[in-house]
Amino acid sequence: MFWGRKKQADHEYILVLDIGTSFVKAVVCFIEDNQAHIVSHRRCKQTANSMRGGMIVNLPEVVKACRTAIDLATQDLDTEVTSAVLGINGQLIESVTTTVHYDRAHSNHPLEHSELKNIIYKIQQRSSEKLRSSLSEKFLEDHPDIELIHASVVDVQMDGYVVENPIGFQGKRLSLTIFNAYVPTVYMGILQNLAQELNLNILAVAAQPYGLSKLFVNNDLRSDNPEGIFIDIGGGTTDLVVLKNGGMEGIQSFALGGDAFTRNLKKVLGGSLEKAEKIKIDYANDLLDKRSTKKISESLMADARIWLSGVEIALKEFHELKILPSKIYLTGGSAPLPELRRVLLTKDWSKQLPFSKKPYPYVIKVDEVSEIVNESKTELCPSDIPSLGLTKLNLNLTSEDDVVTNTLQNIIKSMQE
Structure with missing residues (x-):
């Protein structure tokens, strides 16, 4: 256990370490009244070639960047923060959504909890087998072993009718859909080595895109069923998450992010990468004449069109969905760039995708992220929002009455013991 500053001696601090391709972000927070109170948040730029496609390829350099970010974030504390949530890039995630249709032998009997547990257990087994089979085809004999890092309920139906809690319902067929996210076991080993070098105790390893699904969820669960396509434009990658009825349908990523915009802007304007990055940010915030x-807009528009083709290809991977949500939520450091909204508002790109109506992009603002209290000395900016999603994973945002989700989590714990 670890303790905070003397004036907040009752608080237990948690470190959220968001390990991105371009930056490491460290957020120190404590939980009170099921809200995340941010004490400090700092970042450190990754050295060149220390990350590739969201994966750590030079551990010593990443350790240095993490240590710098942590030291900056904890410099005003009188204690060491040792418990951490590690956020990883969406490109490292293998996900699978599994549906099981269970025909009950006694349809006139109310569904009991033991039946529900049996069905969820079968889904988790089938999910793992399904993904391992897919990886065997993809990698032949050298496919990576995998570990489960996240699972969530997507849909529950009894005889075709959507229900929140099937316990006590009569019916013939119970249909249950669960989303599972896995990470290669070898990468889990790398993260454990990273934590050991930093003297950290890993509370959880979380897919950064999963944090996006919690941005709008409140303590009273008024917004517990958000729908939309959440797009995080990071430095080296773009992550997409599709949410329907509050459940994750899947995660997709592609290797193009804000750094590509900066590099091409440097070619057009000259000067250093640092200058091009500042110009890009100032332009996004409407601070330039x-x-x-x-010339800036023309350069960014050319890159935005290429980026849009990546979004289109990524969304085509959700081929099992009959309808895609029309709301598109943008986040990340490059999200405010107007060219991204402009290309998303064009018609041609979405014609081959199953949108029921024209997709509409919206840039998420920091003050729209619920249950976050910023007590630090520095303001939060758009590039911090994905880290805020990871921070919210420390909150209990599952209702006690959500029997299906709570049963799923208990089964996962028992399977991992």
Whole structure:
């Protein structure tokens, strides 16, 4: 156990370490009244070639960047923060959504909890087998072993009718859909080595895109069923999450992010990468003289069209969905760039996708993220929002009455013991 500053001696601090391709972000928080109170948040730029496709490829350099970010975030504390949630890139995640249709022998009897446990257990077994089979085809004999890091309930139906809690319902067929996210076991080993070097105790390893699904969820669960496509434009990658009825349908990623916009802007304008990055951010925040923005806009629009093709390809991977949500939520450091909204508002790209109506993009603002209290000395900015999603994973955002989710989590714990 670890303790905070003397004036907050009753609080237990948690470190959220968001390990991105371009930056490591460290958030120190404590939980009170089921809200995340942020004490400090700092970042450190990754050295060149220390990360590739969201994966650590130079552990010593990443350890240095993490240690710098942690030291900056904890410099005003009088104690060491040792318990951490590690956030990893969506490109490392293998996910699978599994549906089981269970025909009950005694349809006139109310469903009991033991039946529900049996069905969920079968789904978790089938999910693992399904993904391992897929990886065997993809990698032939050298497919990576995998570990489960996240599971969530997508849909529950009794005889075709959606129900929140099937316990006590009569019916013939119970249909249950569960989303599972896995990470290669070898990468879990790398993360454990990283934690050991940093003297950290891993509370959880979380897929950064999963945190996006919690951005709008409140303590009273008023917003517990959000729908939409959440897109995080990171430095080196873009992650997409599809949510329907509050459940995750899947995660997709592609290797193009804000750094590509910065590099091409440097070619057009000259100067250093640091100068191009500052110009990009100032342009996104409408801080530049309008007369000087034409060349910037043209460069960014060309990159935005390429980025849009990646979004289209990624969404086509959700081929099992009959309808895609029309709301598109943008987050990440490059999300405010107006060119991204402009290309998403064009018609052609979405014609081959199952949207029921024209997709509409919306940039998430920091103050729209619920249950976050910023007590640090620095303001939060759009690039911090994905880290806030990871921070919210420390909250209990599952209702005590959510029998299916709570049963799923208990089964996962028993399977991992």
